[in-house]
Amino acid sequence: MNNLKPLTIVGLLLIGQQAFSQYETSWDNAEQSINQISEHVYRWGGGAMGGISGLFVPTSEGIVVIDGPGNPCTPDSGQWFKDELEQRYDVPVRYVVLSHDHQSHICGTTVFADTAVAIGHKKLRPHLIREGRVSPIPTVSFEESLDIDLGGVKVVLHYFGPTHSDNLIVTHIPQDGVLFVPDLSRPDGQLPNPDFRDMDVDSTIEVLGILARMDDVDIVVPGHNSPVADQSYFRRYRAYLASMREQVLTHMVEGRSLEEIHGLVTMDDFGDYTNLEQVLERNVTTMYDYLYRYREPNSPGGLPIRAL
Numbered sequence: 001m002n003n004l005k006p007l008t009i010v011g012l013l014l015i016g017q018q019a020f021s022q023y024e025t026s027w028d029n030a031e032q033s034i035n036q037i038s039e040h041v042y043r044w045g046g047g048a049m050g051g052i053s054g055l056f057v058p059t060s061e062g063i064v065v066i067d068g069p070g071n072p073c074t075p076d077s078g079q080w081f082k083d084e085l086e087q088r089y090d091v092p093v094r095y096v097v098l099s100h101d102h103q104s105h106i107c108g109t110t111v112f113a114d115t116a117v118a119i120g121h122k123k124l125r126p127h128l129i130r131e132g133r134v135s136p137i138p139t140v141s142f143e144e145s146l147d148i149d150l151g152g153v154k155v156v157l158h159y160f161g162p163t164h165s166d167n168l169i170v171t172h173i174p175q176d177g178v179l180f181v182p183d184l185s186r187p188d189g190q191l192p193n194p195d196f197r198d199m200d201v202d203s204t205i206e207v208l209g210i211l212a213r214m215d216d217v218d219i220v221v222p223g224h225n226s227p228v229a230d231q232s233y234f235r236r237y238r239a240y241l242a243s244m245r246e247q248v249l250t251h252m253v254e255g256r257s258l259e260e261i262h263g264l265v266t267m268d269d270f271g272d273y274t275n276l277e278q279v280l281e282r283n284v285t286t287m288y289d290y291l292y293r294y295r296e297p298n299s300p301g302g303l304p305i306r307a308l
């Protein structure tokens, strides 16, 4: 029996790869385009619309749009996408799901206000209003999870706690094995966040573990222009965040300054991230800032954050 188990796992993996091989998993962003990524799920964007940011799920009873075209951000930046949907389908957009409040993800979704109900996490609304986002204000919000059942397709929205913003939700289409996780994923070898602004680092480490263990996930779809990844991405990024947190915290407890910590935390074990050099300094600075507000040093020893 022991010999059979690995063979069974390999067999399942091959079936999964074959199932997705008929769909596109990476895109040429030079052209505006719509791409099918699984039986029920599509992505769009590129060209004048900037990066491919969101998804849509067309069904016989209507369309679910998840996020907008992003950049450049104007009130009608989703018009091309809306026109395309009207040409392709004889049903309207019924729901617009807003993954989180950041402008580059939700801009352009206002063009669907004539037919769609906007949905987001309950903490989304004050950010949209305060920042003046170009976005509909959700009339449906939820705390932990929400199911959208439309035309035989189930779209499940989950909130696992504060991560990248206090209102980021993930969108799961279980029957297709698709999980949309903007800004906490990228393709393998790329760190997703230039710095840790608007991030609860400890909760993010926990949530990355939850995302890595979710069932019915074959492909992970990042936001922006990225090809898809899989759940191993979450395990690797979780290890990176946890390692940096531990190193920076240890140095802070030992009384080192931010300047000294910059010289000590090099993250050599994560050199496979191609953008590590580009983001390392800001990652360390903002991790220090996060942990500065996490602890109280023994006095006298508390150095102000501007001690550089």
Ligand SMILES: [Zn+2]
Pocket (backbone or CB within 6 Å): 100, 102, 105, 164, 183
């Ligand atoms: Zn974001």
